[in-house]
Amino acid sequence: MKKMTYAEGIREAMRKKMQEDPSVLLFGEDVGKFGGCFGVSAGLWEEFGDDRVRDTPISEGAIVGAAVGSAACGLKPIAELMFVDFLTVGMDQLVNQAAKMRYMFGGKINLPMVLRVPSGGGVGAAAQHSQSLEAWVTHVPGLKVVYPSNAQDAYGLLMTAIDDQNPVVFVENKMLYSAKTDVDENELKPIPLGKARIAKDGTDVSIITYGRQVFDALTAAEALAKEGISAEVLDLRSLYPIDKEAIAQSVGKTHKVVLVSEECKRGAYTGDIAAQIAEEYFYDLDAPIKRVGALNTPVAFATDLESYILPNARDIELAVKSLFD
């Protein structure tokens, strides 16, 4: 076992794929010599040069469009948007073009593109640089959406995403970039999309989550254990395709569900998962489904306000406890 940061996991997957496959290239704002706004691509420009690690103008529509067009013409582009918030600027290219081309064209085109989008709050970046927008992209048929929580998964999921023949939105949590986690070097290999991971076994309640909230859920689970509640933490890893089997198994075992994400709660993807559980596994439940998310406000700047708005381990703990009252 060695320790690797989340950013390194992403970078090493890109490096490996670029070494293996000449059709893989990376472009985006400041991804070149600058190494990316969060340093994720540091060193790749030096290794692969201008052609394969390209700085773009600040033109999000063009960045996503260049990914769509180059993927349609046979490359495997990795496009980085500096913040997921800027996806709004390139949304047509993702939603109307990338997601729909295969379908509109009767299946006669492949679009092997990855759009990397740093997401989430916690860094005092305020409302236009802190959002969690996975509900927007999971809503769109034709997109796959991946959201790793640790270095091993980031590496393995990105390896798979790059080779996927469909557009993949690869959501990265910016608070996690510097988080070091254990990595099994023998297991540094592609991870299939649509397979959840049990981050912690448990018997009394299923905390179903992804991204940064996996760590909050584990913290909550520790606190809950002291009170005799055994919480299972399921890290979805891939939001679409989603591992319904893993959800069903966990719900069937614990009969209680708390869904957690950093999205503002209204319209969050957790709502859709909750609805699926209610529709399909209602009789497995012995308590209402609980959801934990951010407040329904933009993310505020001041540290105290931001922490108040975003969900944390304590919120998860309280949500779980409410099911045992």
Add this chain to the structure above:
Amino acid sequence: MKITNEQLKDMYLTMLKIRKFEKNAMDKFAEGKIPGFVHLYIGEEACATGACAALRVDDYITSTHRGHGHIIAKGGDLNYMMAELFGKSDGYCKGKGGSMHIADADKGILGANGIVGAGHNIAIGSGLAIKYRKTDQVCVCFFGDASTNQSTFHEGLNLASVWKLPVVFVCENNGYGISVSQKRHQAITDISVRASAYNMPGITIDGNDLFAVHEAVGEAVERARKGQGPTLIECKTYRWRGHFEGDMTVYRPDGELEAWMKKDPIPRVEKYFIENNVMTQDEINKLNAEVDKMIEEANKFAVNSPAPSLESALEDVYSDIVEEGRVR
């Protein structure tokens, strides 16, 4: 640019195919055989024809909501196109795309497009792929006057010029963004002036002059193939029909359509053929009859093609996932 008589005849044949395909689409839409929206290209045939005649099979194009002409000119199959307009299973898109989404990746047709201005950025992606692979292909990006007010126009032309991508931007200025005339949607007359903002060559030509289009696009294509970067070509033209079928064109001044019909690109070529002994009137008539037959065949193909199965609606969302159906 030297064009042989054979090439000229091919181009004329393409224009006829487009005109007759569109007239047929117009009729079939009126008969209720074609659902949805149909945007016809009648009157603009010289643009697509002249431009695509300068291309090879392995070159790319991006198209628009008014895309039938581009697709035919780039070698699209009339049968598959017509079947797609009819929403049939043998259509280019198995009935899932319709008039606005026909594509043929094997012929470099990266799709008609329902979003005005979307092609600019797809074209730079195509240009990037070409440059990355170091081939001498090019991508021609077709778009209308109104799309030059979208941010994508600026993003696309800027990136194409700063990266010196092999993209030829062909603006078909037909004078209207839906019902709003160019005078009312932008404060310039010649869209080609915008090229100077990107330090790329820009030229305005008579889009109803097949020779002028072919020459201008041909020169731009040659520059692009040599790695000399993009060009903006504005073709002044006019659509005879409304924005879509059913548009009563109340916004057109009296006499405007009639004046443009006098500049019909097709008789202009016929006149040249006869004056220069390229084709006789008899040969012209014969070719017209042949194209009529092709269109009739395409109609038959479309009518006889089965409707898509309902299950097929669940396929092709992803390469490897079939979505769940509805239980009724």
